[in-house]
Amino acid sequence: FRFFITDVIISDGITNVGNYAFYQMNSLTDMRLSKDTKRIGDYAFNQSAITEIDLAELTKLEHIGKYAFQNLGISEIVIPNSVITIEDSAFAQTKIKKLELSSSSKLERIGESAFFGIDELERVVLPNSIKTISSSAFAYAYNLSSVTIPSNSNLEAIGDYAFQEN
Numbered sequence: 001f002r003f004f005i006t007d008v009i010i011s012d013g014i015t016n017v018g019n020y021a022f023y024q025m026n027s028l029t030d031m032r033l034s035k036d037t038k039r040i041g042d043y044a045f046n047q048s049a050i051t052e053i054d055l056a057e058l059t060k061l062e063h064i065g066k067y068a069f070q071n072l073g074i075s076e077i078v079i080p081n082s083v084i085t086i087e088d089s090a091f092a093q094t095k096i097k098k099l100e101l102s103s104s105s106k107l108e109r110i111g112e113s114a115f116f117g118i119d120e121l122e123r124v125v126l127p128n129s130i131k132t133i134s135s136s137a138f139a140y141a142y143n144l145s146s147v148t149i150p151s152n153s154n155l156e157a158i159g160d161y162a163f164q165e166n
Contacts, residue, residue, distance in 0.1 A: 010034045017044045019065065024048070033058060042066040042087070049073075055080055064090045066111070075120065081105045088134070092116040100125040103150070110137045112159065119143060128153045135159035 007030035008022065014034040019041035022028055028048040033040075037058050042065035045053070053069070055061060056078040064079075066087040075095040079086070081104050088111035097120045101107055105127035112134040115121060121141040125148045126133075132155075138144060139161050147163065149155060 006030065008032070010037070012036050015039070015060070017041055019043060021045075022048055035059070037061050039063045040065055040068050042068065043070075044068045045072065046070050051075075053077070058082070062106075063087070066090065067092070069094060079105070079107065083107055085109045085111070086114050087111040089113045089116060091118070094118055095120050097121060098123045101127040101130075103127055105129055108132065108154075110134060112136055113139065116140060122146070124148065126150070126153065126155075130154065131156050133158045133162050136161045136164060138162060139164040 006027050009032045012034045013036055015036050015038045017040045020043045022045050023043045024047045031050055031053055035057055038060050046067045051073040058080050059082050061080050061082050062084045064086045067089045070089050070092045072094050075097055077096050079101055081102055084106050092113050096118050106129050107127055108129055109132045113136045115138050116136055117140045119142050122143050123146045128150050130153055
């Protein structure tokens with residue numbers, strides 16, 4: 001049945017989208033998540049056909065799992081201020097053009113290869129709360145021309161190859 005589902009609406013009250021929940025759902029193009037979502041699991045939407053997903057209203061979202069949105073055709077993403085962790089390869093090889101996090105963002109950690117290989121990515125603005133930019137986090141983002149890290153940030157570590165080949 002996974003090849004025939006085109007859209008999913010997750011009702012309010014659901015707080016967790018589990019690991020592999022919609023993995024390889026080749027026909028899934030439209031996804032609306034519960035406003036109560038706190039966690040998106042590993043590989044949750046990996047290898048689906050989603051080209052647009054709105055996370056902006058998920059004000060309780062704290063965790064985006066490994067490979068959750070990897071290889072999707074999404075070109076725009078708003079990371080809610082409530083997100084603390086973006087895990088490894090969460091948005092790798094997508095089509096995101098701009099990543100701007102507000103100064104009130106709680107984001108502390110960007111995992112390994114989280115935004116790896118995004119040719120379209122041109123600009124990154126990180127929040128004061130950022131503590132760790134892991135290895136290869138923005139590697140091979142060939143069009144990345146601007147990265148802003150506030151001078152008063154909590155940044156403690158930038159991993160190996162974090163911005164390699166940019």
